[in-house]
Amino acid sequence: MAISAFVHRLALGTALAAGTLAAAPSAHAGEAVNILVLKENGVGSAAQAQGFIDRLMAQAAKVNGWAAAAGKYATTRTAAEGYIHESHPNYGFISLAAFLGLRGRHQLEVIGKIEVAQAGGRQYHVVSGKHGDVAGCKGKTLATNHGDDSRFIDNVVFGGAFKLADFEIVSTRRPLQTIKKVASGEAECALIDEAQLEAMKGMDDAKGVKAVWDSKMLPPMVAVAFPTASAEEKRGFKANLTKVCAGDGASACKEAGIKAMSQATEKDYSAVISAYGK
Numbered sequence: 001m002a003i004s005a006f007v008h009r010l011a012l013g014t015a016l017a018a019g020t021l022a023a024a025p026s027a028h029a030g031e032a033v034n035i036l037v038l039k040e041n042g043v044g045s046a047a048q049a050q051g052f053i054d055r056l057m058a059q060a061a062k063v064n065g066w067a068a069a070a071g072k073y074a075t076t077r078t079a080a081e082g083y084i085h086e087s088h089p090n091y092g093f094i095s096l097a098a099f100l101g102l103r104g105r106h107q108l109e110v111i112g113k114i115e116v117a118q119a120g121g122r123q124y125h126v127v128s129g130k131h132g133d134v135a136g137c138k139g140k141t142l143a144t145n146h147g148d149d150s151r152f153i154d155n156v157v158f159g160g161a162f163k164l165a166d167f168e169i170v171s172t173r174r175p176l177q178t179i180k181k182v183a184s185g186e187a188e189c190a191l192i193d194e195a196q197l198e199a200m201k202g203m204d205d206a207k208g209v210k211a212v213w214d215s216k217m218l219p220p221m222v223a224v225a226f227p228t229a230s231a232e233e234k235r236g237f238k239a240n241l242t243k244v245c246a247g248d249g250a251s252a253c254k255e256a257g258i259k260a261m262s263q264a265t266e267k268d269y270s271a272v273i274s275a276y277g278k
Contacts, residue, residue, distance in 0.1 A: 032068035036092040038080045039073070039221075041120065041145055041175060049073040060244045064236065077101060090229040091237060092222075096121055097152040099222040099269075100276040111234055112223030112241045113264040120175070120195030122220065124157045126213040127182060127197070128189040129206075134162060134213045136189075142167035143178045143187035153191070156275045157215050175199070182209055219269050223261075238263045 037053060053071040061069045072087065074080040077098055083089065084106060093114060094102070102108060124146070131137050146153060147169055154163045170187045172178045175196050182190035183206035190209075192200070200206045223241065225234045241261045243249075266273065 032070045033066060033091065034087045034089040035069060035071040036080055036083055036089040036094070037071050037073045038077070038092060038094045038098050039075060039119070040077070040095045040098050040148075041075065056249070059249050063243050063247075063249065064240050084226075088228050089226055090233065091226065092224045094222050094224055096218055096221060096272065097146075097149050097156075099224065100152060100156070100272060101149055103273070107227050108222075108224040109226075109234070110222055110264055110266045110269055111225050111238045112262060113220045113268060114223055114241075114261045115220040115259040117259050119221065120193040121218070123194045123217050124153075124191060124215040125194070125197050125211040126189055126191055127200070127209050127211050129182065129185070129208040129210070130188050132212055137212070138162070138166045140168060140188040141170050141186075142189045142191055143170040143172055143181035144191035145172045145175055145178045146191055146193065147171055152276060156218070156272050159216070159275070179203065179206055179209075182206075219272060222269065223264070 035057070037049075050071075050073050053073055057069045057071050061067070072083045072089070074083060080094075080098070080102070091111075092108070094108075099108060126134055126137060126142070128137055131140070142164075146157075147164055150164045154160065158164075167189070170181060172181060175192070176199065178190050178192055179196055179200050181187040183200075183203065189212075197211060200209060223237075225237065229237070241263060245261060
């Protein structure tokens with residue numbers, strides 16, 4: 001897989017999937033519902049993604065009888081927090097780690113799960129071209145763009161078996177930068193997700209880099225309701241999650257790499273919620 005193709009696919013998939021969150025029947029006819037779309041480590045600019053979101057939101061609003069829906073795409077919790085305080089969104093489509101980090105403070109309620117092909121964040125891997133196991137990586141340089149929330153990595157991804165503090169962390173900002181660090185030998189090991197691992201397999205300069213540890217599979221990205229959404233509104237939103245990709249929306253979802261959308265409850269995420277809270 002070419003790097004440019006991977007970047008485009010990941011950005012497009014994230015942005016178009018995000019637009020599905022407009023699918024909520026409004027309790028306030030004529031008003032637009034605000035939707036937060038938070039994909040941490042998202043590839044591509046927010047402006048680039050926003051166009052995809054706006055177009056798919058028009059379709060989602062049509063399916064659900066909304067007058068309008070307005071979405072905001074963010075790739076950091078800082079940007080997301082700013083939008084939350086400024087626009088008081090009703091719903092959100094949020095990466096798992098960000099959901100766990102923001103859940104308590106903003107009283108987020110799980111209403112759905114959305115599986116997005118090649119979006120990453122479902123499984124994590126320690127990779128290396130110099131060591132054959134995690135023990136060999138301990139105390140050595142570990143490149144990662146997933147280290148901002150050590151609580152998530154230590155408790156949920158690593159499951160308490162080891163910690164980021166066991167390594168000499170080399171922080172990166174972009175997914176491909178992490179792979180390049182370990183491929184070039186600048187870092188002896190790296191912590192990446194499944195989307196990065198798949199991209200790495202197609203990179204000639206990373207042929208000698210292999211996975212030496214794999215995490216358990218984690219739940220998909222989360223569709224949530226904020227306290228601003230009424231009970232009636234939430235019921236409608238959940239009921240219509242599967243309809244956005246039907247009919248006219250099917251081709252857009254397929255192109256974006258959306259595999260499935262369905263209703264969910266906190267029970268579906270109870271294991272990671274419990275682990276994160278340790």
